[in-house]
Amino acid sequence: MNKNMKNIAKNLVRFCTQKPKVVYIILVVLALLFTAQIPRIKIDTDPENMLDAEHPARLFHNVVKTRFAMHDSIVVGVVDTSTENGIFTPSSLTDIYDITQSILSIEGVISADLMSISTVDNISQSESGTIRFEWMMDKPPSTLDESATIRGHLARLPLLQDTLVSQNGKAAAIYVPIKDKNQSYKIAEQIRQNISKLNGNADWYITGLPVAEDQFGVEMFIQMGISAPLAGLTIFILLFFFFRNIPLIIAPMIVAMATVMITMGALIGMGYTVHIMSSMIAIFLMPIAVVDSVHILSEFSDRHKPGAELNETIEEVVGHLFTPMLYTSITSSVGFYSLMLTPIPPVQIFGGFVGTGILLAFLITITFMPSYLSRMNNASLEKLQLVMHSQKGGSRIAKIAKFLGGFALKFKTSLVLSFAVVFAISVWGITQIEINDNPVRWFKKDHEIRVADKVLNENFAGTYDAYVVLSSSNSLLSLDDLLAKDKPTSLASWAAEQVTQLSGQPLSEQYQQLLINIDDKLFSDVSDIQASYLNTTLQNAESALSQSKAFQSPELLAYVESLQDYLKASGLVGKSNSLADVAKVVNRELRSGEQKDYVLPNSPQAVAQTLLQYQSSHRPNDLWHFVTPDYQETLIWLQMTSGDNQDMSSVIALVDEFISQQPLPQNIQLRWAGKAYLNVVWQDNMVAGMLESLIGAFVIVFIMMVLLFRSVVFGVLAMLPLTITITFIYGLIGIIGKDYDMPIAVLSALTLGLSVDFAIHFLERAREVFKQTNDIKQTFDLMFDEPATAITRNALVIAFGFTPLLFAPLVPYITVGIFLASIMAISALVTLLILPAVMTMGKRIVFK
Template sequence: MNRLGALYDRFILPHPWIVLILFGVLLAVAALRFDQFRLDASAESLVLENDRSLEQYRQVNRVFTTSDDFLVVTYTPHQELFTETELSHFRSLRDKLDALSAVGSTNSILNVPLLHSPDLTLDTVDSEIKTLDNDEIPPDTARQALLDNPMYPNLLLSEDAGTTAIQVNLPTPERYFELLNQRDELRDQVSTGVADADQQRQLERVSQEFIRYTEALGKERDATIAGVRAILDDYRDRATIHLGGVPMIVSDMIRFIQNDLSTFGLGVLGFLILTLAIIFRQWRWVLVPLLCCSFTVWLMIGFLGWAQWPVTVISSNFVSLLLIMTLSLTIHLIVRYREFQHDEPQAQSQDILRRTLMAMVKPCFYMAITTIVAFGSLTFSGIRPVIDFGWMMTLGLTVAFLMTFLIFPALLSLLPPPLDQRVSSDRIPFTDAFARFTEHFGGTVLVGSGIIAVLCVIGLSRLTVENSFIDYFKASTEIHQGMVVIDDRLGGTSPLDVVITDEPAPENVNDDPFASDCDPFVEDCDEQDYRDTWYTYQKMRQLSEVHNYLHSLPETGKVLSISTTLDLLAQINGGTPLNAVELAFVPAAVPADLQDILLSPYISEEHQQARFSIRILETMPDLRRQDLLDRIRTHLTTELGYDDERIQLSGMTVMYNNMLQSLFDSQIKTIGVVFGAILVMFLILFRSVKLALIGMAPNLIAAGSVLGLMGWLGIPLDMMTITVAAITVGIAVDDTIHYIHRFKTEFAKDGDYLATMHRCHRSIGQAMFFTSLTIISGFSILVLSNFIPTIYFGLFTGFAMFMALLGALTLLPRLIILTRPFPAP
């Protein structure tokens, strides 16, 4: 402490201008990379660390030449769709969308092949297939042809033919995958330790190039989506139109987060300013905390820009949290300064400032360290964005502490505040009501805390991780409305792929299917046909069984597979299923220009794989992704006899589910590490097992209350609420440390526990109350966000502050009085 005091006496307090000028240079350097600060809502930002599902997802897309990089425009005309007039307007809309430069192609009822010709057979399919674009087809005939086709209903056309869709394909350039593969290969070499210095430099170069390319690609996507929306606005007078698709959801999520960071960031700041002005009624006590908070956020944003460290959906709230922590530190300093100022009104402002810093640096340092431990525990999560969030907050809290104890004294040295006559150490503030209640109703405090603990345990037992992605968005948003229409009328939202790999042939098996008496094309032979083809009677029957099972599940909407194609070919064949010979020659019979529609997305002869494309109904109230995936795998292995290693479940549904299912394990690790580390910190700080255990009690109640409340309200853990427990502990720890440290200081004066409690409630209790009131008021504005996780964040942060304050002003002093952990002075 002497060295720290000497540092303040020699450098900071005598030379505040030099400190601020040097700091201004640092701020300027940070600002140079503000333009590099970016948000990331890509698939990579929502998957587990080392989760291979993302690579499997990309592999499936490459093998079957499919992609989820498309927009979906739902179109429900106010009049009958299948009329010449309405089809003409629909074609006009499609043509304008198709003309956008970034659009590779579009699919709609206008360009898909129709099956209405009476002369259509397997032999004439190449010449008799017609489309609304290229042929004169009566609207009623086209309508019936589309509804009779097994591929289009509930996909491109609703079953009542009242709603249709345009699939706007946005192909990802090959350059993206080239850079991605180069980066991943170099990463693997570096992680395994086989990379030399040149390869490490090459990784840095490729990584930077990949970041620049993805940013440019993202801007191009945003411009394309904006262009699509502008086109759609010109047609909304004739139809109800919604926009959906993964690129649009990603774009809108980033836009929501950017709005929350800017609009709501300014709103929170405005609320904080108003609350500080009402509480302290001096412009200095508004300006100084405001500058400290702003500079902390400024430096962190600049650092993230320099480090090319993107902010994800999960870590986007780091700005709000840094405001909380920095504001908490400055308010504690302000309250303590005002107390010293009132006790010694004739003292020099420089002396008061120095005494404030020396009195508060120790508890604030302890507070910062324990809060860093709380957020650092997030690095034990298996989810990359949660890990990044933990590191961001660890660094941010370090910056907040340094900022408070460097900039706060420099500013006050230049702007010494006058004595505020409203400050009185002997008046009874609002917080003293908690002291009187704790003194006279100590038993009630303990019993009430016990009841809350029991309710927390029950609530925790009800906590789940299953939720629908649609629940992240308000009903008024286009994402929510589009998902509802797509789920209800166009076959479902979330993609899921089931891929089955053919069983390899043993080396001693004859490749000739006719070498035995059993014909595998028409019979269910004991010895499976091992020819390198899927187009046999036995295999197609098995794939049909898989298709029928997947289609029967209540959670699934549209299911497409080779079975859909065979149903279509059977329809062309006059309603008769294909016989053995016709089945064997399906690849040759299907015209080349239709193979990318009917065969390639579902069968890969080269990789010996068959794919089932499924759309999951996100609006289903009882959707349980993990249970669905387990039932699919169990049925295929036990009922249909496939080996487990031959079955692969892929797609956004799987990746999102993997992230959700890790939350319970991650939450247990996080909570366990947090409380274990904080208990150790308390033992080091207080040097008393009894006092450390006392300090843990309000933290356990606060964290348990938030998670328990989520369980009681049926709000599941998700990619945002996973951080609530660590945030709650970090906030509760602040109050606990400050209160115990102040109690120990005040108790040394007279050794009276009750009198000490009342003095603490009038002093440090005020700072805790002001901090909580300011933060709860500021974060209440987040309920206006369009992003539901941000709303939850604001509400639960406020509730966490309230529970932490309540525990620190009632349960904590009651346990101190009951156990008497301090030695008599």
């Protein structure tokens, strides 16, 4: 098999060295063709897209948004701690009024549903048994007394308290519903411009998941344009430090840039959006793409001597490295391709294109590098020899590699025991990992979005939403079935006419109209049999209609109320709003206006009356945010101060606990919706998917290693660095308390793919050298010369290639930068320390 590989490599290299211009032309054409697609880029940072469009949780979430007219909202907050009265001063309330008016005129804002002190109603008693709705603040107050009156009115309305105003009176909020969440950054910028024109002393903040996600997309786009070039510059500087030959190191840079441009161009050209995951493709591929080039340059600089035939040296070097480079590329790509097994579309796209990009980099390397090296002039080659074989050039890396080799062989037993202890501790650390993510925490702590989130959630019940949806299965019979029971023949045509005339309306409205039509029919000339039938049908229809309006039932609303109280007592939910709250407020004002009457009405008819009264307000459609027009479904809006999925999971568990203690009423079902809930769903899917893909890829890579080396022993040895590195990295994550979030999850693929690369090169070369020397000591002396130096160089190139991410303003990029640098350092160290130690201790098995 290796012989065939070498023949393929030899023929390919010979063609490339003889026809370098053909290779150049093909590469330039491909690069230009795919790069031309990049201007069509579309950014997508919506966490909803972490779930498949047909996922049941996502479908239900969107149904709930439509059914209850719930919209993505930007939260604008104002905090005034400069005065005793907080925001309840003429100055602050005037600013709130003015900003609200300016927001209402912004295109893309759903004006009818905007919530602000100046756009909501004050609900009060006009006289006994009647209720009055008037604007809470139809114009800004001119005195402190007027401001205090507004504060008093707000304090009487639980629906608004801690949602629109804080209990301490120091803060107010404006909820800005928007038509398209992809316009949230643009709308937020317009609001910021309007706020900048104010002269007041209050501090203004803008937050909310839609604006956080959209702003992340804007900053992500900027980061893409900064990090990839910086990574390229870092790699260029490192390569110059290693080889001190600019013409030589231009070659791997061309390989890296061509790989990135073609891969990103293909992604965009195929119509995929650039998500937070795929935005990292360029920064991932840039260092990985130069790995094989560094191996070629390292061995070329070591082997090529003055006067030697250039093309023969190139053929020898590439032929020597072709098999290990091919297998390292395949194993790396397998690690990323394994991500396609996850049920998360952006992760699948990321894995697929990085995996393909790695194979593309290998193809470009073995064709372009020989072509390029064959065209180098003698002056550059002589300079390379002078640098590489002097005491100054490259000797530091070589000395480090030699030191590691000596250390590994001298303290082999201690090293193996030490790594065993570290492995055991790491396994325990993995058990401490906590799964958690929150799009707002993708920003640094001092970012305006993060600051706003912290301040507003300290003052209000919470800016994070989740919805508990209760549904009744007491559905109405069709009119045809209702009218068919005991129908006299003489009314057959009348019944058929009712079904035909009313069929285009919702079923509950069909029943309402039928009641009117039956009543009219009874006043006409009908027989006793017909009258009996009509009266019976009338009673059946009224009873069915009453039962179908499940959430006009005081008992069901009492159940909703008890669930709300249970959640409030837990401290996990800042506040909840429901149909029960609406009914209690209106009931209080219809009765005495006193707190003792802040209770649920005692009959379905009384509930219906309170809700009908509520619809007399300036915002009648607000009722349909809490219940559907047929009263078959109701929604409890939960406000939480944290968007972490751990906290959301705790709330879900709390509701399950409540249901176990107080089972759901008969024919009532409970389901979840809301962005905070969707985050939990995709996180759970991601963790399960990542574990499945990691196990699958691990098995595949092990089989590949056994096939490559045609030895189970060498297959196991190749998996040692990978296993130790993955265990250590994830154990460390658990020990230091770092949340297992999306970037951390994806690192498993990179760890698996790259950790085995160094082992393949080390083991392949060690086996070849041993065949030549037949001596273990001499084998490792030679191994810790050029091969170990090349591995060390590669580890440094990849590790430092990711360091520009450490200076990013976005936390996921920083996380990737830190852990990738760590992964490279650890996997290289494990390869150069553990493998020689284990191979020496088990030499009878390894080198039998």
